[in-house]
Amino acid sequence: MSILNALRSDSYVDISQYRDQHFKGNRYEQEKLLKMSCTLYVGNLSFYTTEEQVYELFSKSGDVKRIVMGLDKVKKTACGFCFVEYYTRADSEHAMRFINGTRLDDRIIRTDWDAGFKEGRQYGRGKSGGQVRDEYRQDYDPARGGYGKIIKK
Amino acid sequence: MSRRRHSDENDGGQPHKRRRTSEPIEIEDRLESLICRVGEKSTSSLESNLEGLAGVLEADLPNYKNKILRILCTVARLLPEKLTVYSTLVGLLNARNYNFGGEFVESMIRQLKETLKSNLYDEALYLVRFLSDLVNCHVIAAPSMVAMFENFISVVQEQDGPQVRCDWYVYAVLSSLPWVGKELYEKKDVEMERILNQIESYLKRRQKIHVPMLQVWTAEKPHPQEEYLDCLFAQVQKMKKDRWQERHILRPYIAFDSVLCEALQHNLPPFTPPPHSEDAVYPMPKVIFRMFDYTDAPEGPVMPGSHSVERFVIEENLHCIIKSHWRERKTCAAQLLSYPGKNKIPLNYHIVEVIFGELFQLPQPPHIDVMYTTLLIELCKLQPGSLPQVLAQATEMMYMRLDTMNTTCIDRFLNWFSHHLSNFQFRWSWDDWSDCLTQDLDKPKPKFVKEVLEKSMRLSYHQRIVDIVPANFSALIPANPIFIYKYMDESSSSLPGYPVTIAISNAIINRSSNDEILTILKDVPNPNQEDDDDEGDSFNPLKIDVFLQTLLHMAAKSFSHSFSALAKFHEVLKSLTDSDEGKLHILRVVYEAWRNHPQMISVLIDKMIRTQIVDCAAVANWIFSPDMAHDFTRFYVWEILHSTVRKMNKHVQKIQKELETAKEKLEKQHSRKKDSGDEEEDKNSDEEDGLLEEQIERLQEKVESAQSEQKNLFLVIFQRFIMMLTEHLVRCETGGVDFNTPWYKNCIERLQQIFLMHHQTIQQYMVTLENLLFTAELDHHILAVYQQFCALQM
Numbered sequence: 011m012s013i014l015n016a017l018r019s020d021s022y023v024d025i026s027q028y029r030d031q032h033f034k035g036n037r038y039e040q041e042k043l044l045k046m047s048c049t050l051y052v053g054n055l056s057f058y059t060t061e062e063q064v065y066e067l068f069s070k071s072g073d074v075k076r077i078v079m080g081l082d083k084v085k086k087t088a089c090g091f092c093f094v095e096y097y098t099r100a101d102s103e104h105a106m107r108f109i110n111g112t113r114l115d116d117r118i119i120r121t122d123w124d125a126g127f128k129e130g131r132q133y134g135r136g137k138s139g140g141q142v143r144d145e146y147r148q149d150y151d152p153a154r155g156g157y158g159k160i161i162k163k
Numbered sequence: 164m165s166r167r168r169h170s171d172e173n174d175g176g177q178p179h180k181r182r183r184t185s186e187p188i189e190i191e192d193r194l195e196s197l198i199c200r201v202g203e204k205s206t207s208s209l210e211s212n213l214e215g216l217a218g219v220l221e222a223d224l225p226n227y228k229n230k231i232l233r234i235l236c237t238v239a240r241l242l243p244e245k246l247t248v249y250s251t252l253v254g255l256l257n258a259r260n261y262n263f264g265g266e267f268v269e270s271m272i273r274q275l276k277e278t279l280k281s282n283l284y285d286e287a288l289y290l291v292r293f294l295s296d297l298v299n300c301h302v303i304a305a306p307s308m309v310a311m312f313e314n315f316i317s318v319v320q321e322q323d324g325p326q327v328r329c330d331w332y333v334y335a336v337l338s339s340l341p342w343v344g345k346e347l348y349e350k351k352d353v354e355m356e357r358i359l360n361q362i363e364s365y366l367k368r369r370q371k372i373h374v375p376m377l378q379v380w381t382a383e384k385p386h387p388q389e390e391y392l393d394c395l396f397a398q399v400q401k402m403k404k405d406r407w408q409e410r411h412i413l414r415p416y417i418a419f420d421s422v423l424c425e426a427l428q429h430n431l432p433p434f435t436p437p438p439h440s441e442d443a444v445y446p447m448p449k450v451i452f453r454m455f456d457y458t459d460a461p462e463g464p465v466m467p468g469s470h471s472v473e474r475f476v477i478e479e480n481l482h483c484i485i486k487s488h489w490r491e492r493k494t495c496a497a498q499l500l501s502y503p504g505k506n507k508i509p510l511n512y513h514i515v516e517v518i519f520g521e522l523f524q525l526p527q528p529p530h531i532d533v534m535y536t537t538l539l540i541e542l543c544k545l546q547p548g549s550l551p552q553v554l555a556q557a558t559e560m561m562y563m564r565l566d567t568m569n570t571t572c573i574d575r576f577l578n579w580f581s582h583h584l585s586n587f588q589f590r591w592s593w594d595d596w597s598d599c600l601t602q603d604l605d606k607p608k609p610k611f612v613k614e615v616l617e618k619s620m621r622l623s624y625h626q627r628i629v630d631i632v633p634a635n636f637s638a639l640i641p642a643n644p645i646f647i648y649k650y651m652d653e654s655s656s657s658l659p660g661y662p663v664t665i666a667i668s669n670a671i672i673n674r675s676s677n678d679e680i681l682t683i684l685k686d687v688p689n690p691n692q693e694d695d696d697d698e699g700d701s702f703n704p705l706k707i708d709v710f711l712q713t714l715l716h717m718a719a720k721s722f723s724h725s726f727s728a729l730a731k732f733h734e735v736l737k738s739l740t741d742s743d744e745g746k747l748h749i750l751r752v753v754y755e756a757w758r759n760h761p762q763m764i765s766v767l768i769d770k771m772i773r774t775q776i777v778d779c780a781a782v783a784n785w786i787f788s789p790d791m792a793h794d795f796t797r798f799y800v801w802e803i804l805h806s807t808v809r810k811m812n813k814h815v816q817k818i819q820k821e822l823e824t825a826k827e828k829l830e831k832q833h834s835r836k837k838d839s840g841d842e843e844e845d846k847n848s849d850e851e852d853g854l855l856e857e858q859i860e861r862l863q864e865k866v867e868s869a870q871s872e873q874k875n876l877f878l879v880i881f882q883r884f885i886m887m888l889t890e891h892l893v894r895c896e897t898g899g900v901d902f903n904t905p906w907y908k909n910c911i912e913r914l915q916q917i918f919l920m921h922h923q924t925i926q927q928y929m930v931t932l933e934n935l936l937f938t939a940e941l942d943h944h945i946l947a948v949y950q951q952f953c954a955l956q957m
Contacts, residue, residue, distance in 0.1 A: 066621040
């Protein structure tokens with residue numbers, strides 16, 4: 011019995027346009043991993059959000075296998091992102107459907123599929139050590155170090 | 164598009180499709196899209212859209228008949244909220260093309276048989292309802308529909324088969340009557356009267372032992388929580404008294420009556436319900452959740468009464484919308500809020516009632532809990548001026564009725580509420596709930612607030628919680644989640660083992676090996692030892708205390724630090740917890756050190772089970788031990804227990820799957836061997852076979868051992884419950900005291916919860932449970948829980 015395309019819609023689970031530029035492999039390989047991944051990238055966290063808070067929220071969609079908090083490469087302090095890995099794909103899909111776009115620590119967080127954590131990926135890739143987006147940010151965000159680095163200079 | 168080129172040959176799709184002319188595919192997709200979208204918001208009227216679509220489909224019948232048949236059968240099965248739109252469409256097609264109508268009916272009957280065979284009872288229900296509405300569209304002759312209903316009802320006369328089987332067939336008939344009752348009664352009133360009488364006598368004699376286990380509230384006021392068949396029958400009877408008037412269902416076919424009544428009707432082929440089989444899994448009975456009535460929606464349209472058929476139809480449709488769109492929260496919210504006929508009803512109240520009804524459904528909600536939280540947030544976004552108020556009203560009502568709310572439902576309520584608040588800066592009128600401050604902390608209301616604040620703290624931090632509640636709520640604020648280090652400083656230097664803690668900390672800092680650590684621990688005196696006549700390896704609780712307190716203290720900074728510590732010193736921990744006593748004690752030490760931080764206790768236990776430092780039975784024994792009696796009614800304890808049982812279940816399932824996969828592989832190899840005939844190949848595959856067979860044997864043993872561990876876990880849990888409850892009941896009886904204390908209610912409902920949350924797994928062990936534990940000698944209060952559980956699939 012076939013299911014209609016209209017009813018197959020599960021847009022929150024689709025992969026996004028983002029591709030990791032540092033990924034070792036071609037686009038096809040990366041997409042293949044994204045489509046079976048159990049790991050989520052979580053962005054727009056406050057610098058003060060703790061691993062415990064992330065655990066509590068993301069446990070609502072299933073058992074969490076591991077959390078890796080994102081760190082400033084220089085300061086080694088939290089810099090506003092993390093990876094959440096589940097034991098099953100189904101649990102991570104529920105997170106994409108129901109936790110993505112809701113609040114953690116009063117901020118709307120964003121989740122996206124990740125090809126899998128590898129050592130080194132826990133560090134921000136911005137020139138100053140944090141995330142790239144905080145290099146060029148123009149607004150004032152007290153939970154993410156205030157103004158972007160470009161303004162501070 | 165340019166990046167796609169290299170993936171053409173590689174992706175699992177159908178590359179050859181691209182090279183064919185894409186026209187037929189496009190037309191089929193277009194047909195699907197046209198059919199699915201009819202009835203949605205449009206600049207034209209529904210009638211003109213249906214007329215137009217009927218014309219298009221009629222023209223496409225010569226080339227695409229099968230595709231159109233398949234699409235229409237699928238929407239009949241999967242889009243029940245749009246039932247009357249599609250039945251009208253089929254009616255129009257039948258009027259233009261009698262043969263097509265006949266083929267459609269045949270396909271539907273085929274689908275009905277398939278769904279019944281595949282245990283897809285919900286879908287089968289929608290098919291039956293669709294067929295009955297086709298009577299209204301002059302596609303199916305009323306007498307043949309009545310005949311099908313007669314065959315359905317004859318199931319209640321069967322000797323074998325569980326009650327839930329008869330229930331489904333009765334439900335299928337009753338739940339179609341809001342759509343077709345009027346028409347069938349007009350054409351065949353004698354037969355319909357007989358059917359209703361048979362249903363009535365069945366409902367009078369059927370068992371309803373399961374009802375208390377499925378009720379969200381135990382109280383009858385303000386709204387009785389009725390068994391679903393009783394409620395529906397009452398609604399049908401009321402409709403009958405009202406001469407089958409039904410004012411809510413949108414019926415597009417009425418506008419086409421002049422066209423449709425010219426059409427020739429088809430007779431349904433005689434339909435015999437498939438016989439009962441052992442692998443049939445019928446739907447479980449339900450209790451209808453009601454929290455609102457017409458007095459709760461102060462202004463605007465009136466809410467239909469609990470026994471009005473309109474109430475049934477509205478709730479059915481809202482449930483169906485959620486079922487269709489639960490994955491797409493924005494679509495789901497939009498569809499719910501654009502419900503046809505919304506101007507005649509207090510839609511927000513219906514939506515909130517239906518959503519909470521699903522969230523609190525026993526044994527389990529139809530969908531994952533967090534979906535409902537997010538759906539309610541989306542609804543609040545779309546109706547910011549009205550929905551949040553209804554939600555607040557609902558929350559207030561549920562708070563007021565906590566005393567009689569089932570403990571499992573209270574769990575879900577507090578989980579939902581704390582998560583919801585965390586999306587709205589924890590804004591709430593806490594002062595309104597200051598009545599709970601005058602009550603004992605073990606009463607449901609203060610307990611609820613305490614647990615909500617604890618859960619809210621997990622999503623934020625301690626100071627935040629202190630800030631959001633009024634000062635007089637301080638007794639309900641959770642403890643600051645800090646580590647309690649027994650061997651903190653000089654003042655604890657008199658404690659036995661203190662000097663070793665210093666040595667251990669230094670050893671850890673200096674990256675000593677596991678062996679070196681174990682050597683240091685040999686110096687810890689053993690409080691269990693009388694003299695020095697031990698072999699040196701017997702259980703020494705102080706060793707565990709000294710090592711683990713020190714280690715956890717050093718790793719207290721975060722979960723990651725603690726996990727890392729457990730991993731690094733896994734060998735030491737394994738050797739210290741070799742015995743059952745060791746496993747129990749390590750749990751005690753973790754609790755002692757982290758008793759202010761239940762979340763940490765929970766994740767540490769999870770890690771220790773997964774790394775086999777403790778086993779599931781040890782956790783169960785620890786929870787039921789006298790040490791934990793004071794925390795026995797706290798939510799975090801049950802989170803831990805249920806998580807433990809779930810891990811055990813997933814472990815068994817995993818190994819069973821591995822075994823199945825290996826068996827399938829062996830079968831494939833055997834069939835390949837039969838086909839090959841190549842001697843060289845055969846010899847190689849013989850070797851492979853041998854290896855596989857060995858692997859299968861090993862996996863078989865693993866499965867048996869895992870199942871044995873699982874059975875043992877449930878036995879431990881049930882035994883402990885029985886002991887605790889029996890003790891309490893006996894004590895109260897001899898003391899002449901009422902046994903129904905808050906503790907008792909909590910405990911007996913936790914026992915219920917074990918059955919409800921793990922009912923599928925427990926089914927396998929029914930015989931053992933009945934023979935060993937739930938025997939006739941048991942106190943009838945405890946036995947009743949078991950009997951209610953059995954009644955769920957009887």
